Amino acid sequence: MEFMKKLLWTLPLLPLALVGCSSTNADSAGSASEDGALNVVTSTQVWADVATAVSPDANVEALISGGSADPHSFEPSATDMAKIAEADIIIVGGGGYDSWLYDSLEADDSRIVHAMDLNEHDHSEHAADAHEAEVDNEHVWYSTDAVSEVASDFAAKVVELNADATVTPEAVTAKMDELHAEIAALPAVKIAQTEPIADHIISESQLIESTPAGYRATTLSEGEATASDVAAFQEIIRTHGIDVLIYNPQSASPVATSLKELAEENNIPVVEISETPEGSENFLDTFTKAVTDLAAAAQGV
Template sequence: MRNRFQYSALVVAAAVAVGASISSCSTEPPDNGAIVATTRVWADVASAVAGGDVDAIIAGDAVDPHHFEPTAKDIARIKGAGTVVANGGAYDAALYTAAEQDRVIFAIPPIDAKEAHEHGEHDHEHDELEHAWFSPEKIRQVADAVAAKTGGDAAAVDERVSEAEAKLAALPHMRIGMTEPIAAGLVQDTQLHDITPEEYAKASLNHQEPSAAAVAAFLEQLENGEVDMLFVNPQSTNSATQRLADAAREHNVPVVEIRETPPAGQNFLDYFEQIVDQIADIAAHAEPSGHHDH
């Protein structure tokens, strides 16, 4: 599997080059009132705070942001916005590195083009929360920052996220597995204990194919009834993740699908609440023994 971080580094370099060529021939000042988000997820959060529609550069639900290649028009839109709402990290670096950094609101710390180029492997600690939009804390931080910058109101977003967070905090102790760490922010500070085999988790974090031994260890956990819930990303599947999902269903282990981007036409905050409710429903009907084969 292609290392997405290395891919991002190439895209960042290309984006910076495109941005440089645009800035050299464009004299239009940024529109201080315009808000643009790098992805639909953060556009939905910003829109709920600022009011009105907020455009997203990566808008299609079929597009994997890791592999998004910005056009000159995309870079121009980023440069022309008064406020850019971005995820941060390597995820959407190809876009936010083109903006004046004091105009960008980040969910997680940014990287610069030089850093992206020099580091071919992910910083594990940093990138476990690459999917920052599934972290209630990060959603609130971004909403509050958008409110401060635009004069909007983050109260409604804060309330919705806090209610979801309360549901997560009330969950009983359960053992979970993840085919990739998309739910890391969601399960942080909860009683959902991630027991994904370490070797598998490390490969997944670096967007590499896990070894046969790592997959076998994960399958064994599912077959032995050690896992109470499996999280999968249906937008990022391979033969290994498909085998794991199939094994979970075969052994009556509930599978929670968490997409990289919300389904077409669905607001992210609605989607976030839907996932939390699904997890809470699974927990409410879980067998106390933790075994699923009976």
């Protein structure tokens, strides 16, 4: 993240704020707004919606919202960096997905609440099987356990900084418990993904990950599928080697879109699962819809 380092040096008005607010202890909470509400900055709308559900009185802002930008390649502006510097609490997914936010911060910055380890953006060793015990897919917000853990950790951090604050982590954890039960009840039908957006859902279910191995490995590493990998995917669609196709409309390549269209031509149900909430939709509703649509598609097989 050489870009991030250079960017920080271009902010002549912020050096004192960066020194004071990047402290790794609770004293960094001095940037709370005049009304006493904590300032919370999140990488995406996903975590902003979780934070707002847990702490309705906090001032919460997502740097990426509405599905307008690709979080994989997002580069924060100077204004974004100022917001990060002034935040009381920062929420990220981790795992390299939103490393553009935390790479410029100290590794032990106590303001950060995260779902996965704060790694660099590296896809060289992703799990080949969505059912492996430790799924390391960075789309961790589709893990009910991870979302519940972030909600609980965030609530604890809010109370640490403001003992009088009202926190309701159960607004999130209860919903995750409900979704976990629904996911566990999904039947053992064969699923393929144009992008591995739903690995965590699959890992909590009986769904059978059936994406051709070569295509899956390429998309996990964010590479471009070879002609033979695409042909293998087309073949399992034409021969009904899968029951349901999962498609991410927000980061769809021409190849992914063509596979979606081929599935529709062959009467294979297509379930759209978005990277981040669309428009003004709340993430908890986005997650619920993904599970509901998967259940409907699987039961119709």
